Amino acid sequence: MNSSGRYKVIAVIDTIEDKILHQSFELVAFIKQIFPDAASGVLLVITGRNIIEECGMLADKSGFDIAAVEHNDFYYPNPALLVKILHILQKKYNPEIFCLTNTIRNCSVVSAFSAECGFHCITGIESVSETDKGLMLQRSIFNGKLKEKVIVSVQKLAVTVNPGAFQLKQDDTEIKSEAFIEKIEIDEGVSGYKPVSLNENSDMESSLEDADVIIAAGRGIGKPENLEMVRDVARMFDNAAIGASRPVCDNRWLPYRHQVGVTGKTVSPKLYMALGISGSQQHIAGMKNSQCIAAVNTDPHAAIFSVADYIIIEDVNVFLPVFMKIYNKRKW
Numbered sequence: 579m580n581s582s583g584r585y586k587v588i589a590v591i592d593t594i595e596d597k598i599l600h601q602s603f604e605l606v607a608f609i610k611q612i613f614p615d616a617a618s619g620v621l622l623v624i625t626g627r628n629i630i631e632e633c634g635m636l637a638d639k640s641g642f643d644i645a646a647v648e649h650n651d652f653y654y655p656n657p658a659l660l661v662k663i664l665h666i667l668q669k670k671y672n673p674e675i676f677c678l679t680n681t682i683r684n685c686s687v688v689s690a691f692s693a694e695c696g697f698h699c700i701t702g703i704e705s706v707s708e709t710d711k712g713l714m715l716q717r718s719i720f721n722g723k724l725k726e727k728v729i730v731s732v733q734k735l736a737v738t739v740n741p742g743a744f745q746l747k748q749d750d751t752e753i754k755s756e757a758f759i760e761k762i763e764i765d766e767g768v769s770g771y772k773p774v775s776l777n778e779n780s781d782m783e784s785s786l787e788d789a790d791v792i793i794a795a796g797r798g799i800g801k802p803e804n805l806e807m808v809r810d811v812a813r814m815f816d817n818a819a820i821g822a823s824r825p826v827c828d829n830r831w832l833p834y835r836h837q838v839g840v841t842g843k844t845v846s847p848k849l850y851m852a853l854g855i856s857g858s859q860q861h862i863a864g865m866k867n868s869q870c871i872a873a874v875n876t877d878p879h880a881a882i883f884s885v886a887d888y889i890i891i892e893d894v895n896v897f898l899p900v901f902m903k904i905y906n907k908r909k910w
């Protein structure tokens with residue numbers, strides 16, 4: 579532990595069923611960007627039923643001190659219990675900033691905690707820069723229609739950081755110090771809320787926000803039967819989800835929870851593949867922060883190409899079978 583017994587930054591690493599969610603590592607990149615020299619002032623908190631093994635891996639990967647909080651009711655995400663843990667950590671370490679990954683659950687955690695403890699709460703951070711007045715955090719508001727820049731002093735701040743916004747660089751994982759792992763004991767009776775199961779989603783409609791890869795279908799796929807091909811493409815990747823433009827949901831080809839855009843979800847995966855999507859402003863607002871965008875469209879002037887890194891002027895029905903064939907051949 580650092581000599582002051584205090585941590586400047588506390589970040590919560592998300593887990594499900596005692597396994598770290600990959601996107602949580604991006605918090606390490608965020609922290610290293612805002613506090614490049616703060617290694618000894620950072621504590622990563624990991625919760626679960628039995629997570630000591632994951633702690634070792636996390637310490638090796640981050641070089642930051644780790645606090646393991648084990649409780650039976652943390653086997654599945656438990657926002658209510660997490661708020662209580664943040665209270666305990668705040669009293670124990672008096673940090674200046676709490677960081678969590680931006681998920682709906684974590685937004686409820688930081689807002690409840692901030693209201694109770696007088697912290698400033700900023701959710702959905704997409705980028706950060708230094709100014710002479712303080713740290714400038716940027717995020718999308720009003721469903722992505724506007725960008726908001728907030729200048730903050732890093733004191734009593736609780737933030738959520740958008741998945742995909744901060745990427746770990748090679749030297750982020752070059753560890754310079756030995757991490758300290760501490761187990762924080764909590765009373766079994768402290769929990770008042772027990773999540774009992776998690777239903778796996780059969781249609782990869784799981785969290786669009788958490789997916790590394792989103793394969794998104796637009797009206798240009800032609801008919802709902804062609805969604806099977808879209809699902810086949812998604813199955814080629816780990817942690818992939820299916821997205822959709824609004825007409826696809828309006829036509830009941832997919833439920834509205836797949837919709838990306840101003841009236842749907844805002845996403846920033848590592849890869850966003852737009853299949854037969856024209857690229858209306860309303861759609862682009864929800865996906866333009868993706869790290870890499872590949873768009874397939876028969877119209878060479880489609881607006882989606884203005885934000886695409888890879889432009890494929892082709893019929894999706896022609897492109898996808900060839901793409902899958904080549905991808906599978908290379909893989910093996």
Ligand SMILES: Cc1cc2nc3c(=O)[nH]c(=O)nc-3n(C[C@H](O)[C@H](O)[C@H](O)COP(=O)(O)OP(=O)(O)OC[C@H]3O[C@@H](n4cnc5c(N)ncnc54)[C@H](O)[C@@H]3O)c2cc1C
Pocket residue numbers: 795796797798799800822823824825826837838839840841842843853854855856857858859860861864874875876877880892893894895
């Ligand atoms: C208030 C409001 C909110 C909205 N919110 C959203 C939102 O959140 N999300 C959203 O997506 N939309 C939203 N919309 C709708 C939006 O304006 C567009 O109508 C919609 O995004 C268009 O969807 P699309 O690209 O799938 O369809 P289209 O605009 O019809 O485009 C289909 C595309 O497919 C291409 N194509 C056709 N056949 C093929 C083929 N065989 N192979 C390859 N390409 C092909 C065409 O060239 C075309 O570019 C909103 C609209 C309003 C008014």
